[in-house]
Amino acid sequence: MITKRTYNIAILPGDGIGPEVVAEAIKVLQAIGTMHNIEFNLNFADLGAVAIDKTGEALPAKTLQTCIEADAVLLGAIGDPRYDDPTLQVRPEQGLLRLRKALGLFCNVRPVRAYDSLLELSPLKRKYVAGADLVIYRELTGGIYFGEQGRKENNSYAYDVCGYHIHEIERIVRLAFEAARLRKNRVTLVDKANVLESSRLWREVFNEIKKEFEDVETNYVLVDNAAMQMILNPCAFDVIVTSNIFGDIISDEASVICGSLGMLPSASLGVEHSLFEPVHGSYPAAAGKNIANPLATILSVALMLRHLGIEIGALQIEEAVAHCLEESFLTEDLCIDKSEACSCSEVGDAVATALRVPVV
Ligand code: IPM
Ligand code: MN
Numbered sequence: 001m002i003t004k005r006t007y008n009i010a011i012l013p014g015d016g017i018g019p020e021v022v023a024e025a026i027k028v029l030q031a032i033g034t035m036h037n038i039e040f041n042l043n044f045a046d047l048g049a050v051a052i053d054k055t056g057e058a059l060p061a062k063t064l065q066t067c068i069e070a071d072a073v074l075l076g077a078i079g080d081p082r083y084d085d086p087t088l089q090v091r092p093e094q095g096l097l098r099l100r101k102a103l104g105l106f107c108n109v110r111p112v113r114a115y116d117s118l119l120e121l122s123p124l125k126r127k128y129v130a131g132a133d134l135v136i137y138r139e140l141t142g143g144i145y146f147g148e149q150g151r152k153e154n155n156s157y158a159y160d161v162c163g164y165h166i167h168e169i170e171r172i173v174r175l176a177f178e179a180a181r182l183r184k185n186r187v188t189l190v191d192k193a194n195v196l197e198s199s200r201l202w203r204e205v206f207n208e209i210k211k212e213f214e215d216v217e218t219n220y221v222l223v224d225n226a227a228m229q230m231i232l233n234p235c236a237f238d239v240i241v242t243s244n245i246f247g248d249i250i251s252d253e254a255s256v257i258c259g260s261l262g263m264l265p266s267a268s269l270g271v272e273h274s275l276f277e278p279v280h281g282s283y284p285a286a287a288g289k290n291i292a293n294p295l296a297t298i299l300s301v302a303l304m305l306r307h308l309g310i311e312i313g314a315l316q317i318e319e320a321v322a323h324c325l326e327e328s329f330l331t332e333d334l335c336i337d338k339s340e341a342c343s344c345s346e347v348g349d350a351v352a353t354a355l356r357v358p359v360v
Contacts, residue, residue, distance in 0.1 A: 006039040007039070007041070008069065008070045009041065009042055009304075010070035011044045011074050012047040012063065012074070014047050014075060014076040015048045015076075016283050017283045017287050017292035018078070020076075020292055024345060024347065024348025028317060028351050032355065035355065045060075047059060048079065048095050049079070049080030049092045056090065058078075058093075068103070071308065073273070074275075074277070077277070077278065079281050097145065103270055103272075103275065104141065104272065105140055105141060105270045106168065106269075108138040108140040108267070111303075113134075114131065115258060121334055124256060128233065130235075132258075135238075137172055137175060138246075139164075141168075142168045162196065162245070163198060166205055173241055175269075177209060177210070180216050186237075187216055187218050187238070187239045188219050188226075190223050190246055190250065198243070199243075202243065206220075206241075226250060231256070251264070251266075261333075262331065262333045263293065263334075264280065264296050265299035265302070266300060278297045280296055291344060293334065294344050295324075295331075299318065302321075305317070324351050329351075
């Protein structure tokens with residue numbers, strides 16, 4: 001049910017191809033707004049290298065305020081080769097990590113599916129990939145990303161602590177179980193419980209939550225084995241729940257299943273705030289060339305609409321994207337012969353046009 005007719009959306013185009021893919025996503029968002037008489041007020045703000053260049057900070061206070069006041073945030077990408085040196089004091093990535101933490105976005109949802117029309121593009125064999133449809137629930141505000149880090153012993157020893165509180169595990173595991181009930185009713189915990197104490201706590205908490213969801217099938221897969229199973233048998237997975245760093249790694253790996261990282265959307269959810277962004281990065285080599293794939297960002301808008309309760313809009317976008325893939329509106333990352341590729345804006349236009357087809 002649609003309960004509100006006006007939404008304030010913070011738009012953070014960011015760096016590299018971010019502004020281009022966000023422009024296409026906005027086209028699609030506004031087309032949905034027009035169709036359903038919903039007003040989306042867009043409030044633009046800077047994050048990442050673009051923000052560092054203007055203000056010296058990767059997450060300016062004004063940007064954070066815009067995000068706090070918004071009903072949802074749409075982000076393009078952050079990262080710039082000028083700031084690639086990981087020893088720099090100020091880096092674009094800090095902006096994203098601080099924003100996730102400040103908004104309390106503990107649950108990162110990354111759905112991965114094999115579109116029939118793209119099966120030939122996956123480097124994996126069709127018979128293994130066909131029908132794959134999984135979602136990764138990645139913990140996003142804890143673990144090794146946010147643990148104590150530093151140097152000791154005259155700079156000759158470095159450490160990054162991976163710690164989790166029970167409540168941090170509980171809240172994301174619960175969301176993963178709830179998601180499974182709406183899907184194939186299966187949750188896999190990916191961890192390294194044969195080695196890490198933090199993983200053993202994840203298992204304990206997982207087993208407790210599982211008691212509330214007796215109808216849901218569960219298993220554990222160690223992360224090294226999961227990395228292999230993801231390629232060997234992606235159809236075995238439904239919902240995967242895992243820690244921050246393991247989720248980061250296996251979600252890039254999972255993108256291979258659908259043929260391009262340019263297809264993967266994500267939602268980062270907290271109690272009060274939510275942010276939607278493509279899984280891919282800023283792809284500086286393609287910036288300004290109108291060749292980037294906008295579909296991950298467009299599909300992130302679908303996740304945003306679903307989260308805002310506008311399910312019809314989400315379904316329309318997902319159907320329009322599938323239709324455009326079938327009709328071969330493909331950017332060059334999805335083309336075997338790049339001379340046949342559509343531009344970023346052509347694909348955005350094609351999706352916005354395909355939305356006009358009523359959903360039955
Ligand atoms: C991601 C990215 C980020 C992460 C980087 C840019 C900090 O790789 O969203 O997956 O590691 O979380
Ligand atoms: Mn990543």
